[in-house]
Amino acid sequence: xxxxxxxxxxxxxxxxxxxxxxxxxxxxxxxxxxxxxxxxxxxxxxxxxxxxxxxxxxxxxxxxxxxxxxxxxxxxxxxxxxxxxxxxxxxxxxxxxxxxxxxxxxxxxxxxxxxxxxxxxxxxxxxxxxxxxxxxxxxxxxxxxxxxxxxxxxxxxxxxxxxxxxxxxxxxxxxxxxxxxxxxxxxxxxxxxxxxxxxxxxxxxxxxxxxxxxxxxxxxxxx
Amino acid sequence: xxxxxxxxxxxxxxxxxxxxxxxxxxxxxxxxxxxxxxxxxxxxxxxxxxxxxxxxxxxxxxxxxxxxxxxxxxxxxxxxxxxxxxxxxxxxxxxxxxxxxxxxxxxxxxxxxxxxxxxxxxxxxxxxxxxxxxxxxxxxxxxxxxxxxxxxxxxxxxxxxxxxxxxxxxxxxxxxxxxxxxxxxxxxxxxxxxxxxxxxxxxxxxxxxxxxxxxxxxxxxxx
Numbered sequence: 001x002x003x004x005x006x007x008x009x010x011x012x013x014x015x016x017x018x019x020x021x022x023x024x025x026x027x028x029x030x031x032x033x034x035x036x037x038x039x040x041x042x043x044x045x046x047x048x049x050x051x052x053x054x055x056x057x058x059x060x061x062x063x064x065x066x067x068x069x070x071x072x073x074x075x076x077x078x079x080x081x082x083x084x085x086x087x088x089x090x091x092x093x094x095x096x097x098x099x100x101x102x103x104x105x106x107x108x109x110x111x112x113x114x115x116x117x118x119x120x121x122x123x124x125x126x127x128x129x130x131x132x133x134x135x136x137x138x139x140x141x142x143x144x145x146x147x148x149x150x151x152x153x154x155x156x157x158x159x160x161x162x163x164x165x166x167x168x169x170x171x172x173x174x175x176x177x178x179x180x181x182x183x184x185x186x187x188x189x190x191x192x193x194x195x196x197x198x199x200x201x202x203x204x205x206x207x208x209x210x211x212x213x214x215x216x217x218x219x220x221x222x223x
Numbered sequence: 224x225x226x227x228x229x230x231x232x233x234x235x236x237x238x239x240x241x242x243x244x245x246x247x248x249x250x251x252x253x254x255x256x257x258x259x260x261x262x263x264x265x266x267x268x269x270x271x272x273x274x275x276x277x278x279x280x281x282x283x284x285x286x287x288x289x290x291x292x293x294x295x296x297x298x299x300x301x302x303x304x305x306x307x308x309x310x311x312x313x314x315x316x317x318x319x320x321x322x323x324x325x326x327x328x329x330x331x332x333x334x335x336x337x338x339x340x341x342x343x344x345x346x347x348x349x350x351x352x353x354x355x356x357x358x359x360x361x362x363x364x365x366x367x368x369x370x371x372x373x374x375x376x377x378x379x380x381x382x383x384x385x386x387x388x389x390x391x392x393x394x395x396x397x398x399x400x401x402x403x404x405x406x407x408x409x410x411x412x413x414x415x416x417x418x419x420x421x422x423x424x425x426x427x428x429x430x431x432x433x434x435x436x437x438x439x440x441x442x443x444x445x446x
Contacts, residue, residue, distance in 0.1 A: 053369060054331075065320035072327035075298075076320055079312075089302075097288035097299055104295035107330055108277075127352045146276060 001030035008048055008059040010038050012179070012208040014110060014172035015070035016058040021168045022074040024202035027085035035209070071103060074168055088165040099159035102150065102166035109147060110173050112140045117180055117219060141223045144177065144187060151189035156196065163200070171197055179211060181218035224253035231271055231282040233261050235402070235431040237333060237395035238293035239281040244391045245297040247425035250308035258432070294326060297391055311388040322382035325373065325389035332370060333396050335363045340403055340442060364446050367400065367410060374412035379419065386423070394420055402434060404441035 005028065009016035023031060036042035036057060044055045051059035052068040060066070060073045062080070067073040078088045090096045115136040120128070147170075150158060158166040174194050178184070184191035197203055228251065232239035246254060259265035259280060267278045274282035275291040283289070283296045285303070290296040301311045313319045338359040343351070370393075373381060381389040397417050401407070407414035420426055 065317055067320055067324050069324055069327035072323035076323045094288055097290055100295035100299045101290050101292055104292040127355050129350045132350050
């Protein structure tokens with residue numbers, strides 16, 4: 001029982017979901033957790049700010065060690081609990097290189113996704129431009145095609161034949177773009193990857209609770 | 224001699240510089256390298272695109288394993304050459320947690336820096352707003368104060384008493400903001416960190432060659 005760990009999280013947030021999946025994969029159940037509401041601005045509460053001064057979720061702690069950056073938390077958990085649960089960092093140098101490359105470059109995918117999905121939330125009305133919206137969408141489409149190609153080249157998982165840290169980190173973002181209406185026919189490898197991993201225990205158990213209750217959006221359907 | 228490694232890089236680019244520092248720290252000299260010019264758009268050349276389809280530098284390869292994402296390359300090098308050169312991932316869990324946290328959250332610092340320094344380069348003229356410039360500068364200032372606080376709390380290095388991967392990854396960005404005129408008096412811990420590490424062999428050897436020949440800018444002097 002991971003009683004010396006605390007996770008403050010928000011439903012549907014890819015960075016939060018990554019940490020939840022990593023904890024499941026490492027058999028670290030029973031940690032202290034609290035589901036907070038972005039709508040109610042609970043990510044700006046004192047409880048979060050004390051752990052994460054940027055006022056973002058996740059806010060994660062093992063003992064007194066704070067790890068708010070989700071990839072950092074996942075790599076740390078694998079490093080500290082290497083022999084427990086599923087091994088997430090491959091021993092084989094070729095697979096390990098691919099795993100680190102995809103894990104870290106997923107932050108680029110995340111950024112490009114956020115530039116599209118959160119545009120009206122992040123950019124004040126007076127600074128919005130249709131030309132920027134169009135460019136951001138094209139940039140995201142190009143990026144997603146790159147990942148479609150990665151799965152074509154390796155597969156079934158991102159670093160090859162074994163589930164790894166790259167999948168822990170990237171899967172929530174892939175699920176997010178489909179939640180926002182990405183067309184399964186136009187991105188068949190990403191769609192197959194998304195659907196096949198839905199039933200993996202670490203992912204199924206941590207599926208965003210709000211997604212089970214509400215409809216997604218069709219924002220990305222023409223991408 | 225690291226003859227099975229190739230690095231295509233650009234002078235002054237923090238992501239490129241990180242990989243160069245990591246290679247020095249791990250005693251991996253003698254790798255194949257090529258200095259390319261951003262001004263001449265050489266980062267969009269076929270040679271780069273073949274290794275890095277986003278057309279960005281660095282483009283780094285060990286044997287046939289491509290690692291373009293700079294943090295991924297640094298973590299991989301430490302993992303593969305653990306017992307060679309300087310140890311960059313601390314054994315102590317507390318230091319390791321701090322190291323991973325700072326290493327990964329530095330991508331946030333880098334993004335906020337890029338939003339200010341590359342604004343006119345990244346945003347088409349018709350989409351520029353003084354309000355966005357002002358907000359981006361305030362955001363960067365807040366972020367830099369966070370890092371000033373980190374060094375106040377730990378020090379002399381980012382993860383405590385030992386030089387680590389966090390320093391490899393973050394130092395080039397800190398050097399970059401001072402190159403762009405950040406006021407040493409207003410950020411005394413960052414300035415002391417910047418100045419004290421200038422003479423570290425891995426950093427001195429890899430100092431951006433263009434920086435030795437040309438003046439920096441004063442873009443950040445009022446930040």
